[in-house]
Amino acid sequence: MDLEQVGTANARTVERFYQSERDRDLSLWVTFWHPDGRQTFPTLGPHATVAGIANLEAITREKFEVRPPYGIDAVVDPLADPLKVLARLALDFPEQPPIHLWCLFHFDTEGLVVEVEEIFDRGTAG
Numbered sequence: 001m002d003l004e005q006v007g008t009a010n011a012r013t014v015e016r017f018y019q020s021e022r023d024r025d026l027s028l029w030v031t032f033w034h035p036d037g038r039q040t041f042p043t044l045g046p047h048a049t050v051a052g053i054a055n056l057e058a059i060t061r062e063k064f065e066v067r068p069p070y071g072i073d074a075v076v077d078p079l080a081d082p083l084k085v086l087a088r089l090a091l092d093f094p095e096q097p098p099i100h101l102w103c104l105f106h107f108d109t110e111g112l113v114v115e116v117e118e119i120f121d122r123g124t125a126g
């Protein structure tokens with residue numbers, strides 16, 4: 001695969017990643033991750049990191065059990081670096097204004113997610 005094809009494939013993975021969240025399909029969701037993958041949330045402070053597939057699966061299972069279903073509108077863009085993809089999200093929770101986030105996905109050369117880094121959080125918007 002050339003670099004453009006790698007970027008396009010990784011962007012498709014991000015789209016499928018969010019579809020698995022919409023569907024609350026945890027068994028599919030975990031297949032996108034590198035075993036040592038991590039989610040980082042710098043806007044929540046320096047210790048807001050979840051690392052390792054078992055921890056990622058556990059926190060996502062809890063999220064699926066606790067949060068009511070919500071809409072996820074994702075605009076997904078491959079970047080010049082084919083191992084990075086930007087996802088601009090609008091999370092639509094019932095009876096709340098949408099929450100807008102940007103997440104930067106980092107991939108390994110095998111197409112697995114090694115990190116989802118929240119790089120922008122506008123919080124609730126009116």
